[in-house]
Amino acid sequence: MTLTPMCLCFLTRPAPDGGREVLLGRKKTGFGTGKIVGLGGHVEPNETAVQAAAREIAEESGLIVAVGDLREAASITFRFPLKPVWDMQVDVFVGDRFTGDASESEEIAPRWYPTDELPAQGMWDDNQYWLPQVLEGQRLRAEFVFADDCETVAKTQIVPAPKTQPE
Template sequence: MLATGKGTGSGIVDWNRWTPRERGTLCFVIRDGKILLIEKKRGLGAGKVNGPGGRIEPGETAEQAAVRETEEEIGITPHPIEWAGELHFQFRDGYSLHCSVYRAEWWKGELCETDEAKPFWQEIRTIPYERMWSDDEHWMPRMLAGEKFRGWFEFDGDRMEWSRMEKV
């Protein structure tokens, strides 16, 4: 396993005892040198570019939630989806999230804008990291390269203070 850590924070979270307040998912459709992204309209990350995703409902697996959230946010059903990695977020305000990340090449249905998200295709070589959460630049290239990963991140609001990445 390869692990790296950096940032201005001290990495003060005891990740061995850490329990997330919520569990969520992200799902990225990647095909022909492009990635399907969204402009998030509401909720956590409103105004940022991200992938479709959201919270896991009681009784639902992370994989089921990733598919459901993609259907709800942009109208398509990705299939089959593949686990790409997991992200652990701790915010200074006490909020915490464990996020399972999935990827897919195929989908059914028609892409559409909803009240939650506006989807758009983006060339992989020009991903707009400056419009995304700052952690994305740490793990997204790994996902795009087919590498499985785990990441830990500490945030103060929108500002990432510490990060650690690990190859699985």
């Protein structure tokens, strides 16, 4: 079974209290309905992961972000032994330059959250293991294997990602 190529993008901005906020959204349809997730989705044929991330941000929130303003943050493999059709390879990007105001789409109800108060109870279980580090600027490679309930992480492997050379 091949891994489905996916992307996630986490936009951040200064918070009124001097901290940082991250854009997340409550999933309204499809995989993960009801969960609070990062914005993103499938990487289409003839599209790079970073192009997909910028496109998904626009489709799901109305925000416009330039591909060049997104930084690679993580490469994560998700495995669901009981539902291998859900297995995916996700490229994660972070950015803090964008234009527009986030608005609700058919798929996502976006909302800004303090980066130090992530809504972990409403998110996929894996987020607690890697998202705070990514939002602090770390680069990671990770693999998560979910338990038979397809909700709980059964096994994790997280390592620092090698630095990439600037293009």
